[in-house]
Every structure is written in structure tokens, then in C-alpha cells.
Amino acid sequence: MTPSQNFFSDIHSIISQARQNAVRSVNFERVVMYWKIGQRIFEEEQNGEQRAEYGSFLIKTLAEALEPEFGTGFSARQLERFRQFYRTFPIASALRTEFSWTHYKLMLSIDNEDKRAFYEAESIHNLWNARELERQINSQLYERLLLSNDKKAVLAVAKKERLPEKAEHIIKDPMVLEFLGLKQESNYYEQDLESAIISHLQEFLLELGNGFAFVARQKRIHLDGDDFFIDLVFYNRLLQCFVLIEIKTHKLTHQDMGQLQMYVNYYDRVEKADFEKPTIGILLCADKNNTVVKFSLPEDNKQIIASKYELYLPSEKQLLEELEREINKEKD
Template identity: 65%
Template sequence: MILNQSVIVDIKDIIDKAKDKAIRLVDHQRTIMYWHIGKRIFEEEQEGKDRADYGNYLTKFIAEQLEPEYGSGFSKRQVELIRQFYRTFPIANTVYSQLSWSQYKLLIRLDNQDKRDFYVAETIKNNWTVRQLERQIHSNLWERLLMSNERESVLAIARNEKHMSDAKEIIKDPIYLEFLGLHREASYYEKDMEQAIITHLHDFLLELGNGFAFIARQKRLHIEGDEFFIDLVFYNRLLRCFVIVEIKTTKLTHQDIGQLQMYVNYYDRYEKKDFENPTIGILLCAEKNNAVVKISLPENNKTIIASEYKLYLPTEQQLIAEMKKEIEKHDYEMELPTS
């Protein structure tokens, strides 16, 4: 008798899904338990609020009583996290089943409520793992999006309260590619970076932003006997358009911008359907002169974006410096006389 192997595949899929669901349910119940424990600790703290250092005494006392019986999950450090968890999320219906306790531990360390709301919404919407959430926080996704967008707009998009209409609302500048494993001091060619991106495509799509899907690599174009090759082609289902990515491992030139504009024009004229939006082009470059980019493009340009890539995550000091530069630039532009 010849057995159909598909039945085994289907049964294994059912088992794996059931196991995953059970793990999620157990983790959520643990998170709810921690929330209630945190609430009880908070109530006890209020009773002794007039006593100096009562909070520290209380968490130490609870850990000493619980850890011998329930294990390291109730160490003093863990009890302090549980207390902070309730203080950060005091409303019961903000404890989402889609978020794990490990993800909440990352979120309670954030010092800004809007930032925390953003990462909660993005994690749920994109089904981020703990590792993905940790990387997005460490790569300062919130701050990078704020550099080119209003706070309210970033939050509204994350919560699905607003539909994206502009590529700059999701495409970041700079883009961090530390996961490629390329070293900034080493020489490499554009094809090496392209291959590294393909190898780490999932991480690259995550860094690009929401809604991206891979279409082609080294897409060949025939134009009146001449051949051209586009590095990478994606489609964004939220913006409903093709997205062309050209890689430049050197400083960006106006010729690079012209080349990408030609590719964008080609896709708009020969690939785009009537119901789709204009094609977007991204120049992923090692260095750029913003003034050259601005002058090389039409004033109402919304389809060509130049974004620098970084092969390492920024330090906190570097991020603060970048934020200050953006603020000073914005203040300067606001002071310029209008004609």
C-alpha cells in the first residue's frame, strides 16, 4: 500500500500550530500573573509610602519569601521588573496576548510613552519576535522615523489609524545594515552588498519598513538595443507601488540620481498598472550630499529617495548628535525668508 505523505505533513502542521498556541497561552497567563502581582505590590507600597526606602525593602522581602519555593523567576531583580511592569502598564486591557513577557521586559525599559505605544503597535501589527523587537529598539527606529515625520503621524500609521501616502513615512534615512556582517574598513563592491542583502533578505525587508515584498534581483531592461540592470526590485502592498533599490558603495552623484530616475520612468510606463501608484526609487548609498540630491530632483519630488546606509548600529551619543542636527536644520529652514 502506498501511503500519501501529505497526511503526515498536515498532521505535523496541526501539532506544531497547537504547540505554538499552547506556548503563547501559557506565556500570556504568566504575563497576566505578573501584572496582578505587580498590582498587589503597588497597593502594598501605597500603604507604606511614608516610610523611606519601603519599595526596596518590600521587593527584597518578597524575593526572600518566594524565590526558595518558586525559583529564580522571583529573584529580587525579577520582582522589581514585575513592579515596574504594573507601573508602566497599569491598565489591564493594555496587556496584550500578542506580546510575550520577554517583549514586555524590553518595552518597560523605554522612557517615553509615545515611543512605547509605537513599539507595541508595530510589534502586534508585524508579529515581531523578541529578537526583531530588540533590534528595532536598538536601531532607534522610533527616532529615525521622527527625523522626517511628525510624532502624531508616526503613531497614527503604527496604530493603523492612518494610511501611508508618502514613501518617506516608512523609508528611513539612514538605513542600518549591521546584520549583513560587512566591515566598514574593508573594501567591497556593490555586488557583494547586493549578495549580502539577498542572503539576509528577511532582515533587510524588516529594516526597509512595512509592507515590502521581494520581486527581482538584477532585473534586465531592454531599451532600444541597450541593456540595463536594476539591482533590486520590491513591491510595497501598503503604498501599492513598485520600489526600485539601487546600491552605491561610494558617494552619491547626480548621475546616479539620473540613472535611477530612468528606471523609475521605465517602470511607470511599462510595468505599472492603472490602479497602482507611481514607482518609488531608493538610492542606497555610502555617502550623500543632501544639497546635490535636492537640486538634482524636481521641487515636488516624492518618488526618488536617497538614503545612506550604515554598517553598524549608532551609539546613543551619535543618535543624539543626529537628532540635534535635524532640529537645527529644521529651525534654520523655518527662519529662511519666503519669497
Template identity: 50%
Template sequence: MDELTKRENLPDSPQSEDAYRSIRGYVIEAQGQVYAAVNAAMVTAYWKIGKSIFEACGENDRAAYGKQVLKYISERLTEEFGKGFNLRNLRYMRQFYLTFPNVNALRSELSWTHYRSLMKVTDEKARTFYMEECAKAGWSSRQLERQINTMFYQRLLASRDKESVAAEIQTTEPKPEYEQIIKDPYVLEFLDLPANEHFYESNVEQALIDHLQKFLLELGRGFSFVARQKHFNVDGQHFYIDLVFYNYILKCFVLIDLKTGLLTHQDIGQMQMYVNYYTRYQMNEGDNPPVGLLLCAQKSDTLVRLTLPEDNRQIYAAKYMPYLPTEEELKRELNLEDFEKLENL
């Protein structure tokens, strides 16, 4: 057999599959080591920062003097190292130091995301239990969050079948094979790296959002692009709005979220939260209240009516529809046939 024939047959051979699996394992192992190293450095740094903030601001960082010091530190750090050092994050670091005053008691296996969840547990015995069990069992941050939310500690103490209670997490919240360092918002903030706007989109969603973004900008009704996959953090939970525009005719932000399946009441509630966030934290003087548009493949009109308040004027933008794309225009741009076409891109 000549060399060309060998190469043509290579992809289907057991040897090529074995080689791929070995190399894949090396990549995952290396990425895991990098992820663990970054998280360990981040946790140590944030503990030290929290200690320094406590010593600089005193017992109450919200008193006049403490607020001034914290504001000064935040502005200087943000200017030099990026948005990971805003006031909210610095307060979390201070809380981290106060919650875990002994740095030697910290577990190197746990990430900053783990500790953000642990800080929510007010019972010290329960918090210590979760920390030790998390490190021992190798729980992911999502698994830890679920164990806390489902009161695993209390259920374990009350149960006679402790093995079943302890094992249920692998079924209810399976651990991912590996963590992707480039998708961890805390790591990206710590390293001052920008998040790629496509990290959180599937191929279909990405194509649809590309299309929708271009369509709105070409519509000629006052749309100005602001952000894609707009990220914000609420008490350790990360949220991403698919598209954010500002409409200079309406003088308001327009938030758009795309759902490729059946619209649920959770989707509507999430958009309401997005609108509330922009209303309270992002509006400028003279702005009108933001508008939220939810675009989906299927929806129940009854579900929408029951979920939204009767006087709703922000979700689906009934008040502003003359300046926004009509329902017919949106359907034409993002109908089910388009979904099928875009899946083949």
C-alpha cells in the first residue's frame, strides 16, 4: 500500500481515533491545570484585597469615610486593571475576608465562583460542611449552588439513606467533563480579557442574531447598536442580553432576547428583570423607560397575558410599536422557515 492510500485510510482507523483521544486528554488536562492555577491565584488575591479593604475602610465600608476610600480604590483599580474591581466586587472581596478570616482554611480546589456561593450560607457549620464536601467530591460550581439551594446539608442530617441523598447530585446536575476557562466571566474579568460575543451563542442563534442586528440597523427607524451578549452580574449570577440598541427617536434602550423554542413564563420573567435592570441602573437623564422585545419560534398568547401585568407597556413595546418593527416584519425576518435555513449555515 502506497503512502497516499495510507493517508486516505487513516481517518477511519482505530489508531487515528486512539491518537485523537490521547491528544484530547492532554489538552483537557492542560486547560484544567491553567484553570486551577488562575482560580487559585484569584482566590488568594481577592482574600488579600478584602483584608486590605477592611483595614482601610474600617468596620463599616458604607459609612462616609469608608465609601470615599472604596470609591477611590475602585476607580484607580478599574482604570488600570478593568471592570473586575467595581464597588460591588470590592465589597464581595471584603465580605470574603470577613466570612473566611483564616486564609489557611481556604481550599485550593475551590474557585472564586464556589466561594461566591458559599458566602450566601449564613450558618457557619453548614458553610464549612459545604466547603469540605465540595472539595472532597469535586463538585462543580453549579453542583454546589444546587446543593445549597436544595438544602442538601439539612436533608442529609435528616435522612436515613445518606448515600442516596449524596449521590443524587450526579443525576440532577451532572458535572461537566471540563470547565472552559475562556467562558468563565470571573476569570475573564480577573485577567482583564474581553468576552467574545459568540461564546454564549449556538450556531443557529449566532446566525439569527447577526441577521436581526443587520435588519434593525437597516430599518431606518432610529436604531443605534449598543451591545451584543450584554453581560451583567446580579449577586453572583451572570446574565447575557442577546442585543441592546438605543433608539434616538424614542429616546430609550431596546433590549432583545431571542428564544429558538417555545416561549416560557421564565423567559418573560427574565426579560422583565432585564428591563428593570436597565430602568434602575442604565437609564440616563431624559430617557424614556427601556423596551423589551422577546422573539421566539412559538408562544402562547394566553401565557403571555397571564405572565405580564395588565398595564404592561414595556415588554413587547405596545406603546412604541410605530417606531419599532411590526410583528409582521419580525415574523418575516425570523419565521420558522428562516430557522430551518439558518441551521444549514
């Protein structure tokens, strides 16, 4: 009797899972080791009479003792990082088994406590590997969400202390699409950008935010003899609503807003179930005039969002300047 294919698949899965668990266990033990070394350095340092001088001396002396036997992974610079690790994450039981040492090194580079807590929570809930965490930090995800939200709301949603009450809580502005591999200076059509997004759908879903699922591309709607096509349709399980995306490779116009509003109205009246919340529309555009956006929509608008896209990772300085400009506009 020949074993079934399921039998071989099951054995393969058992071996693969065991290997993954072993690697994860080893990585976590290394994290715990670094934490304990940092704790011990900190405790010993507190016993020194001249703490600042003694701390530097202690780490230098320890590195000279450890490096010959254990290698450069225990240099003075690394030992200082272990000490910082303990001081930043002082509770051993709070260390996450799903985080590698690379995760923690990335978070240690963040000085702002709220910002670090945000990335920690997002990494946990979205199962980010270290590479994805690094990309989100480099793309200034926290600052982009703050452009349209208050700090407490952003952090509360990330920590799942509350559900997002409006789309701005999870929609970013600008959206950074550097993974598409398109050049900033090139001329291309909207279908080119759309095709690139579909080819990199997994990365785009991560860029969109929490809880998004792809539904359709070029969704056809028929209105009394006329056909219209919505570029991209998604569903967000946290917001419990459809999310329609229209792509514009030019500066946004009020006509673009009207087109998307029609699509949103159609989905609300035809596609949306009674238990679902109102449809969200996102205009993904090359550029926008916020004043035009403001006056093209009702004052109580909660359904249409205009978000610029960037084809390269912006610097922190660029985004902070953008944040300052938006704050000043609100004051004016």
C-alpha cells in the first residue's frame, strides 16, 4: 500500500515547523542573553561612586575580557547597546518571542517613547519581520499618520486599545510606493501604476495599513447604459467597509473628487450590506491642493480621502517639514 500524498505533506510540515521553532527559540534565547548582560552591567554600574566615569570604564574593561573568547559581538559598542536595551525594555516578561535581536536594535534607534511603542505594537499585530519593520521606520510611517491624526489616536489604534473610528486613523498621507520600482521623473499612465501595484500587491497591502484585503481591479459598474471602471477595490475588516482607490498621475482636480464620490455613492447604495459601514474612497494622486480638496467636499466629509504617493522613501526632515506645514495651515 502506497502512502498518501497528505502523509508526506504532513511529515514535511512537521519538520519545517520544528526547524522554524528551533530557530525562533535560539534567536529569543540570544535576545534574553543580551538583556541579562545589559541588566547586570546596569546594576554593577549603579554601585560605582562616580557613575558616568565608572560606567565607561566598566564596559571597556568587560569588552577587553570578553572579546578574545567570544568575539566582536561583545565589543564595547555592543555592550553599551545591551545596557541601553535593558534600560529601554526593563521588564523581562515583556520581551516578545516573535522579535529577533534585529527588531530590538531597530527600535532602540528610536528616541521618542510614543513612536517606539507605535512601531512595537504595529510589528506585533502585523507580524512584521525585521526587514519590514526597517522599511516602515525608514518610510516614516508614524509621522505620515500624524499628518492627519492626533498622537493618542494613532497609538491607541496601533495598540488595539480602540478600533479606528475613521479612515484617517489608518490611511497614510503620503503613501510611499518605492517597492514598485518606478522612477520619480518618468512619465507613465495610470494603468502602469495600477499594474505595478497589482504586481506588488502584498507590499501594497502592508503600505495601505491594517486589515486590508484585495477585492477587484477595474471593477465595472453599469449606470443606465454607461460603463465605468473603478481602478482598485479593497475591503477593510477593521473599518468593516469597502475601500475604493482611484489612481491619478496628475495633480488632483475637483472633477476627480466628483468621479470618486459617484463610485462611493454607488457602492453605498448597491454593494454595501446593511451591517457594513459607509464606503471609503481614496484618491491616490501625484500632487494635490489641500484647499481644493477641502472645498470640493462637504464639511462633514468622512468618506473621501486624497493621499499623495511618493516613489521613493522620504527623509525624516521632509516629512517633519510637511507636518509643520499642515499644522500651520490648520492655525491659519
